[in-house]
Amino acid sequence: MKLHVDNVTTPYLRTISFELDNENAVILGSNGAGKTTLAKAIVGLYDTGNVYVDGESVASLCAKRRAEALNFIPSKLDVFDDYIDVEEFLELCLFNGTSAGDMEEMLKHLTIDHLKNSSCKSISSGESQLVLFAGGLLHNAALSIFDEPTANLDSDKKIKVFEMLQRHRGLKMVITHDLNLAYRLGYRIIFLRQGELVFDGACRDFFDAANLERLFGNSIKRVDEYFMVNYQ
């Protein structure tokens, strides 16, 4: 699948352009840089009219085809009805050929199968993040954009999510603040700052010492193959 973001401009983004040709990506950037806005613009939640999938404008795709092509997995689980439980929520995510069996398996693997009959409103933020993540994989869109999939998770679950992301066959974009995750995923990196695209290139080039210093100043310290926040 070929994604073409062509001069996308919103109140928070300034003329963002890039192309992804059957390629995964990581979106990095400081708080409020416009990462989530960019993701929403790509999937059509913000209608900019400037995003194209295989040459077709996302805005002009019919709803069903758009849902097969693009999905956005938000960082917070938002469910209005008090009585929709985890299983029901995930059943709504079965799409593009995934089955109830896949769901069971995923719930077990993420060790949240005991939450199946819990209300989506009663589970913790980490648990709801795992539910959203599972929902994203089950939706199985051609391109899925995960918004901070590891933010509220313990280290064990972070590793699980990382492994499952790698194993997932669809195309992925991952929004994160976790440089280690970005480094290990090894995807192409898009870096935003205050709504502008300031880096777009290979993972290796991004983690080049000079580039890191340019983007992060001295707030990041590299120790061997790891990146630490440089508290002083």
Add this chain to the structure above:
Amino acid sequence: MKLFIFALSLMVLGTAPFVGETPLDIHNILNPGAMEYLLFWDLRLPRVSVAFFSGAILALGGLVFQAVFRNSLTTPFTLGVSSGATLATAVGIVFLPASLVAFSTFFSFAGAFSTILLLFFFARTLNAAQTNSLLLIGIALSFFYSAALMVIYAISDLEQSYSIIRFTMGSLNVVGMGTLYPLIAAAFGLLGIVVHYQKELKLILTSYENAFLKGIEIKKINLILLLAVSLSVGVCVSIVGPIGFIGLVIPHIIRLIYKKSSDKLILSVFYYGGVFLVACDLIGRNLGTVSEVPIGVVTSFIGGPFFIYIILKRKRSHD
């Protein structure tokens, strides 16, 4: 609990047409020559049916509005639809020539419907997260309509103001089955549409964003659902007057009893909404008062305290 309520509901529906001010001799119901025949087939049965289908429409309408506007206090009535209907009816009663007063029914339909159009217009300028603002607009509209109604009162004569007051309190007084047909059509039309969009409704009950991402045409579905509710509520209000609280109270009670998401409660809310109004009517016309207690008074008497209970409970669960 569920079984008990169901048994109770069957009892209410079973006895409602037979109990009233004038006792019925059951043996004469099928005898076309007897008084009882007329009383049962032309008055009691139509009345119970009107009550049932009105209650069903109002309750299901409330359920759908709460889902679509993502606010558990939103119903066609809290948004000012009933006040709109009342105002338009009052205008009809006062300004139509006496020979055309029967057409005030169309006025109330138009009043309900134009209020909905107005709300649509406002809702479009608000985003999905601002449903509280829409509720506030609905309340403001209600006040505005009430003020306008006072002006109409001021220029009406005694007989006209009496008609207006009777309308605002709601009435299930119908004669013959003729009035029933539009109501039944509206009730089953609404039920059919809501059941048809059950899956879409469930996605809307998660979030607009999620529904959009799962390939639902949100704007279209919302428009269809809201139009269906508004049309059927318009029909209902024009026949029985503004009967409040059912749209608010029944979905909440049913949710508390069944503990299921709203998309699974469509039939229950429809059914129990009907039963609730039949029961209220049963109480209202058997109190032995000199004149019949209007149905709107009975529902508000029961609904009012419950509304307060819901607000308090809601607040507790948010603390």
